[in-house]
Amino acid sequence: MIDADAIRSAFAALADEAPPPERIHASLAVRARRHRQRRLVLRLAGAGTVAAATGVAAAGVWRFTRPPESRFPVLHAGPGGGWLEVPLRFRPTWLPRGYGEGQRGVVVEGTQAPVVSRGWQTGDMSQGISLMVGWHSSLDPDRPNGPLTTIDVNGVPGELVQVGDQALGTFLTWQPPGQPQLLISVHTDDGADAQQHLAVRVARSVRPDPGVTSVGPRFGWLPLDLAAAPWRLAHGFAGTDWVQDVRVSGTGGRQLIISMGTSAEMRLANTFTSEPVRIRDWSGWQVPAMRQLFLTLPDGVEVSAQLVDGPGDEQVMPTLIRIIEEFEFGPWPDMSWIGGR
Amino acid sequence: MTFEEYVAARLPALLRQATVLAGDPHVAEDVVQDVLIKAQPKWARICELDAPDAYLRKMIVNELLSARRRVAAALRRERAQWPAPARNDVDVIVLREAILQVIRTLPVRQRLVIALRFYEDMSDADIAALLDCTEGTVRSQASRALAKLREMAATQPVLEDK
Numbered sequence: 001m002i003d004a005d006a007i008r009s010a011f012a013a014l015a016d017e018a019p020p021p022e023r024i025h026a027s028l029a030v031r032a033r034r035h036r037q038r039r040l041v042l043r044l045a046g047a048g049t050v051a052a053a054t055g056v057a058a059a060g061v062w063r064f065t066r067p068p069e070s071r072f073p074v075l076h077a078g079p080g081g082g083w084l085e086v087p088l089r090f091r092p093t094w095l096p097r098g099y100g101e102g103q104r105g106v107v108v109e110g111t112q113a114p115v116v117s118r119g120w121q122t123g124d125m126s127q128g129i130s131l132m133v134g135w136h137s138s139l140d141p142d143r144p145n146g147p148l149t150t151i152d153v154n155g156v157p158g159e160l161v162q163v164g165d166q167a168l169g170t171f172l173t174w175q176p177p178g179q180p181q182l183l184i185s186v187h188t189d190d191g192a193d194a195q196q197h198l199a200v201r202v203a204r205s206v207r208p209d210p211g212v213t214s215v216g217p218r219f220g221w222l223p224l225d226l227a228a229a230p231w232r233l234a235h236g237f238a239g240t241d242w243v244q245d246v247r248v249s250g251t252g253g254r255q256l257i258i259s260m261g262t263s264a265e266m267r268l269a270n271t272f273t274s275e276p277v278r279i280r281d282w283s284g285w286q287v288p289a290m291r292q293l294f295l296t297l298p299d300g301v302e303v304s305a306q307l308v309d310g311p312g313d314e315q316v317m318p319t320l321i322r323i324i325e326e327f328e329f330g331p332w333p334d335m336s337w338i339g340g341r
Numbered sequence: 342m343t344f345e346e347y348v349a350a351r352l353p354a355l356l357r358q359a360t361v362l363a364g365d366p367h368v369a370e371d372v373v374q375d376v377l378i379k380a381q382p383k384w385a386r387i388c389e390l391d392a393p394d395a396y397l398r399k400m401i402v403n404e405l406l407s408a409r410r411r412v413a414a415a416l417r418r419e420r421a422q423w424p425a426p427a428r429n430d431v432d433v434i435v436l437r438e439a440i441l442q443v444i445r446t447l448p449v450r451q452r453l454v455i456a457l458r459f460y461e462d463m464s465d466a467d468i469a470a471l472l473d474c475t476e477g478t479v480r481s482q483a484s485r486a487l488a489k490l491r492e493m494a495a496t497q498p499v500l501e502d503k
Binding site (some may be wrong): 002006007009012013014018061180289290 | 352383444459
């Protein structure tokens, strides 16, 4: 005889088969460590946080011709170009074996781009080296502080700082005559001496680069607290998907993040408290509790937008919807540089 | 409550809940890890909802209902072996094991419905809201699941005859 008590008893026995939590604790701890390292690199490089790598299968082929430890996807995102062309100016001519370019970032203020950054990383994204050309006052809170060591970089005095709160990072700043400030940052699993050696060697290899990168997206309308602020454009990848982030921080602490790309991570993860929304000719979902919008554009590109922090009032979602309504996505970026040196 | 504090306090309970809903501890571990990874970046907002348990349960359910997981679950059902009629003494353990075998091989939605009804003691209306379906759908899914349990009982004459 099967009754409700027998079924409850069976479910209780099933619950007793639950796995121990230790493996997930360990996995989350490793992930958090990598995330902290990466976030530090990206924040200092002026680039936004790109979605973490996922195992989601999507368009793209792996470049097997590279050594096994430097596999990066070949991405066909778009034609590139845009309303603003930004000179890359410099690049390192030496990097450790296995590193490939994984991120590019630009700080945009009005019609100028005072900062451009590039990040190179290992194939598993756990270690990174970045070069930032130029500086902007909006980055001041992220400027590394600590005891300075003076280092010669091709005849120019440089300042080296090592920061080791969560994960050790090494930062080397110098400014060649008549050129913008250059900053090399190193986040690897090495110790302080090895990181310093790496930073100095990469810095001394830096040479002019005639290449350019482009800014495709542009805001049509922003609320007052965000309209006057500089904003950051970041290009990167997650797994085999390309990602383009735009983020702007307002004077009141509010931050707007718009992410575009082919990553399934950007699709609506669940339907709890979500509501359908229509913007221009696109159907999507809004999650007022999370101040989020999710759209799938006709060409399959996923868009997510979120207003983080700041006052939470009933105007948040109409504001976010209007920002997206008037946002110009521009041509999708050329991502053929992913995995290059 | 920070994300780390929540995980430290609630992870064992989440794993028990996910094991019941998934019918498989390995799938449960996989799903809970995926859900926590997705929840972490937006934890501040989830906390503001005053019901992080309910939010994560919804994420677990959605993950179990995703196409990728449904394919894996179907493959597991095909591989599953129905239990041979027990020839041991009739006791609660034998019956419970037989029920468990059926529960593990139910289609995902049927298992979710009876797990939420019998393990979580949720009403049909709450289950319908959680699964984004009507109460009628919940009742029909529960009916089909219970029919399979009754069918299992009918194929175990040894239990009854003894």
